[in-house]
Structures are given as structure tokens and as C-alpha cells.
Amino acid sequence: MFYGGLLVAAPALLALLGVFVFGLPQGRWTVVVLATVVVLTLMLARWHRRRAIFPLYTLSSLIEALRQGDYSLRGASDSVLGDMIDDVNRLAERLQDERLAFEESSYLLSKTLAALDSAVFVFDQDRRLRLMNPAGQQLLDADKHRVFGLRAEELGLDALLNAPSSQAVAHAFPGRSGRFEVRRAPLRSGGRGGQLLVINDVGRVLREEERLAWQRLLRVLGHEVNNSLAPIQSMADTLASLAAREPLPDDWREDFRSGLEVIGKRAGALSRFLSGYSSLARLPMPQKREVDLAELVGKAARLQQRCAVEVEPGEALTVHADPDQIEQALINLIRNAAEAAPAAGAEVRVRWRCEEARVLIEVIDNGPGPPRSDNLFVPFFTTKPGGSGIGLALVRQIAEAHEGGVSLTTREDRPGAVATLWLPVASAQAVTRA
Structure with missing residues (x-):
């Protein structure tokens, strides 16, 4: 601005300098010189005004647009205020990018909340409803515009806001009743507190899982x-x-005997099947105590009469488990392995080891390998003629009761299967060898 003012005053300064050096002109030249100085000064002043004042107007307009939330305007930077206008342009670009990111995040959040089956409610510090997703609207059976701003007690949610978080409660809502899991958490926005309330209908999930389980079971x-x-x-x-033939054939007794034998065998197989189902349903809670794992494996292996079972020596371990149930689980796995192995050259091995946080007991055979199916551990599913489909399901139930698990995989070195029963490391302790 200083240099601009100096430029405007330049004609007058030059005229004064000329008068000082050459003296004041005489006659009409005095008027001409003064007129020229005045015209040049006015022209330079107008040019300076356009160069200095208009950028100020531009800068003022940009700042007003930012204040109004319009980040799309940009100013030309080829002026005396070019650096400042560039800074304002960059600020507008940044604010525009942040607004776009915020709008995208808000859109994603709204879509996510709309897709949730859980009801989501947000209350302010006065416990007035400020946000609700469609699942919450269905739960309250009310239009969102009518319930926004209402207090929690007016919506019947005050007791849930006061209840401990992460618990299942029975509650009747206007739109649905049943058993619900309630979770809540504190919120803070704009220096003010609030509450987030999430309600999940666990009864509906359990009913759906129960329906699917019954469908698989009945199938x-x-x-x-x-x-x-x-x-x-x-x-x-x-x-x-x-029997309706007249006369009866000579071999009717033999036909009747073989027919009744078939009926008896199938009836016996059906009876064993239902008996296996009863044993699976009545499995008691495990009575855990310290048991020597090597002794338990050896006892289960000796009970298998179809083929010899090799027990590989392993680390001396005691297992905190129910010996009868674990023995029954091992008997089932060893029997499955023996039945899968070929009659000639059958190979069934049992070994155990500690691996990370688990104790693994493996039963290995040289049969054709497990069938490709996701139903191997589903009760009553079997691929063996005359099988009950109870064995593997019972093994899994016993393992899970001991906080463990079971798997059946294909051998990697040759044809065969590997059945693995594992227990958590907390259920086993190493034994010091004598």
C-alpha cells in the first residue's frame, strides 16, 4: 500500500522536482503542467483504487461465503492481496473436502444403522431422544418425527437406561415383546453428555436358531x-x-423265518438308534478330577477288538477331566478309526502332545479319509451302513463340556483320517517323571 501511494504521488513529486531545478514555467505552460500533473495523479489514483480496493472486496466476499458455509467460491490471486487470497482458497478447499468426508461418513452411518437388526437410540443429557434407527422405530411402533424430543420415561425406556449394561431382560415394547439384550454407553458431543442405548432381540435369534436346529434334526x-x-x-x-396264498408253498416257514428276521434286525437297529439319541440327550455334567492321560488312552485302546491299536509314547500328562466321559469319547473315535481302516493291513494309532494352549489327542487311521460333508458332527448323520450317527456328536458334546473341541481331517502323508480331541491347557498339567 505504501508503494502504491508513492506511485500515485509520483507526478506531483516530479513536477515539484522540475520546479525546483528549472524554475516555475511562465505563461500558459504553467497551466499545462499543472493540468498534466492533476490528470496523471487522478489516473494513477483510480488505477491504484482498482488494484487495492477490488481485492479487498473479493477477500470480503470469500470470507462471507465461508461464514455462510459455501466453500465453492474461489478468488483470483493476481493482485496485491494474492498471498492472502491463496490462503483463503486453500482453506475453502480443505473445508470442502472435510464437509464431503463428513457427508460420506454420515451417509455410511445412516445406512449401517438402517441395516442393523438391533434397535439403536441416542439420548441427550436431558434423556430426550435425538436419534433412532428403523429397528428402534419398529420396536416402539411409532413414527420417528412423533417420538423425537420425547424423554426416556415417556417412551418406556427409562428403566433400560438405568439397568446394568450387557444383560438380558424380559420386556414388552409397543411393537414387540420378548427377551432382549440391553447395552448402553455414555456419549459426549459439543461438551454435553448423552446415552447410547442398543437393544437386541435375542429371543428372535434363538428362535431362528432353534427352528434351524429342529429342521436339521428332523431331516x-x-x-x-x-x-x-x-x-x-x-x-x-x-x-x-x-400268508394269503392257498395253499401255502412248501417253503413258507423258511420265508416267514427270514422275513421276520429282517423285521427284527431293522427294529433292533431303530431301537438302538433311539437309545443312542436318549444317551446323547441325557449326558450329565462332567465330574472332573486328575487323571493320568497315558493310562486313560491305553485303557480305551485295549477295548478295541477289531484291530490292534498302537499307542505312541508321549509326554506324561494329567488331565483335569471326567475319566468316564473322556474314555467314552476316545472309545468312539478309536472305533470309528478301526471301522474305517481296511480289514487287511489296518493301521490305527493314538498319540498326544501339548501345543500352545491346548492338549491334543490324535487318533490316526489308514482308511479312505473322512467324507466331504459339513454334517459330520450333526446328531444322527452317518455315512456308514447301519450307523447311528451318535458317536461323533457325543464326542463333540463331551469335548465342549470340558471346554475343548474335536475335529476330523484328512491325513497329509497318505490316505486316512486324523480325529483330534483337544482340551485347554488349563485343564492339563505336566507330570514330573520319576
Whole structure:
């Protein structure tokens, strides 16, 4: 600005300098010189005004646009205030990017909340409703515009806001009743507190899982029962048609005897199947105590009579478990391995080891390997003729009761299967060898 003012005053300064050096002109030249100085001064003043004042107007407009929330305006920087206008332009670009990111995040949050099955409510420090997703709207059975701003007690949610977090409660809402999991957390926005309330209908989830479990159970039960009833009905029809013949054939006694034998076998298989189901349903809680793992494995291996079972020496361990249940689980795994192994050259081995936080007991065979199915541990599912489908399901139930698990995988070195029963390391201790 200083240099601009100096430039405006330059004609007058030059005229004064000329008068000082050459003296004041005489006659009409005095008027001409003074007029020229005045015109040049006015022109320079106008030019300086346009160069200095207009950028100020531009800067003022940009700042007003920012104040109004309009970040799209930009100013030209080819002026005396170019650096300042550049800074304002960069600020506007940054604010525009931040607003775009905020709008995208808000859109993503709204879509996420809308897709949640859980009801989400946000209350301010006065416990007035400020945010609600569609699941919450369905739970309250009310239009969101009508309930926004209402207090928690007016919505019937005051007791849930006062209840401990992460608990399941029975509650009746206007839109639904049942058992719900309630979670809440404190919020803070703009220096003020608030409450986040999340309500999840666990009853509906459990009912859906129960329905799917019943469907799987009935599918397997129907398959197994039909496998027994179909030959029984067929043989009964055959015997009935045979008995209706006149006269009876000479070998009717033998036909009746073989037919009744088939009916008896299938009825016995069905009875064993239902008995296995009863044993699976009545499995008691494990009575845990310290048990020598090597002794337990050796005892289960000796009970297998179909083929010899090799027990590989391993680390001396005691397992804090129910010996009867773990022995039954090992018996089932070893029996499955022996039945899968070929009659000639059967190979069944049992070994154990500690690995990270688990104690693993592995039963290895040289059979064809496990079938490709996700239902191996589903009760009553079996791929063996005459099988009950109880063994692996019972093993898994026993393992999970001991906070462990079971898996059945294919051998990597050769054909065969590896059944692995594992217990958490907290349930086992190393024994000091004598």
C-alpha cells in the first residue's frame, strides 16, 4: 500500500522536482503542467483504487461465503492481496473436502444403522431422544418425527437406561415383546453428555436358531427312521401276500423265518438308534478330577477288538477331566478309526502332545479319509451302513463340556483320517517323571 501511494504521488513529486531545478514555467505552460500533473495523479489514483480496493472486496466476499458455509467460491490471486487470497482458497478447499468426508461418513452411518437388526437410540443429557434407527422405530411402533424430543420415561425406556449394561431382560415394547439384550454407553458431543442405548432381540435369534436346529434334526431323524421302516413295511407286505396264498408253498416257514428276521434286525437297529439319541440327550455334567492321560488312552485302546491299536509314547500328562466321559469319547473315535481302516493291513494309532494352549489327542487311521460333508458332527448323520450317527456328536458334546473341541481331517502323508480331541491347557498339567 505504501508503494502504491508513492506511485500515485509520483507526478506531483516530479513536477515539484522540475520546479525546483528549472524554475516555475511562465505563461500558459504553467497551466499545462499543472493540468498534466492533476490528470496523471487522478489516473494513477483510480488505477491504484482498482488494484487495492477490488481485492479487498473479493477477500470480503470469500470470507462471507465461508461464514455462510459455501466453500465453492474461489478468488483470483493476481493482485496485491494474492498471498492472502491463496490462503483463503486453500482453506475453502480443505473445508470442502472435510464437509464431503463428513457427508460420506454420515451417509455410511445412516445406512449401517438402517441395516442393523438391533434397535439403536441416542439420548441427550436431558434423556430426550435425538436419534433412532428403523429397528428402534419398529420396536416402539411409532413414527420417528412423533417420538423425537420425547424423554426416556415417556417412551418406556427409562428403566433400560438405568439397568446394568450387557444383560438380558424380559420386556414388552409397543411393537414387540420378548427377551432382549440391553447395552448402553455414555456419549459426549459439543461438551454435553448423552446415552447410547442398543437393544437386541435375542429371543428372535434363538428362535431362528432353534427352528434351524429342529429342521436339521428332523431331516436326519426322518432319513434314519425311513431307512428302518421302509424294509419293515416291504417285508410285512410280502409276508402278508405269502400268508394269503392257498395253499401255502412248501417253503413258507423258511420265508416267514427270514422275513421276520429282517423285521427284527431293522427294529433292533431303530431301537438302538433311539437309545443312542436318549444317551446323547441325557449326558450329565462332567465330574472332573486328575487323571493320568497315558493310562486313560491305553485303557480305551485295549477295548478295541477289531484291530490292534498302537499307542505312541508321549509326554506324561494329567488331565483335569471326567475319566468316564473322556474314555467314552476316545472309545468312539478309536472305533470309528478301526471301522474305517481296511480289514487287511489296518493301521490305527493314538498319540498326544501339548501345543500352545491346548492338549491334543490324535487318533490316526489308514482308511479312505473322512467324507466331504459339513454334517459330520450333526446328531444322527452317518455315512456308514447301519450307523447311528451318535458317536461323533457325543464326542463333540463331551469335548465342549470340558471346554475343548474335536475335529476330523484328512491325513497329509497318505490316505486316512486324523480325529483330534483337544482340551485347554488349563485343564492339563505336566507330570514330573520319576
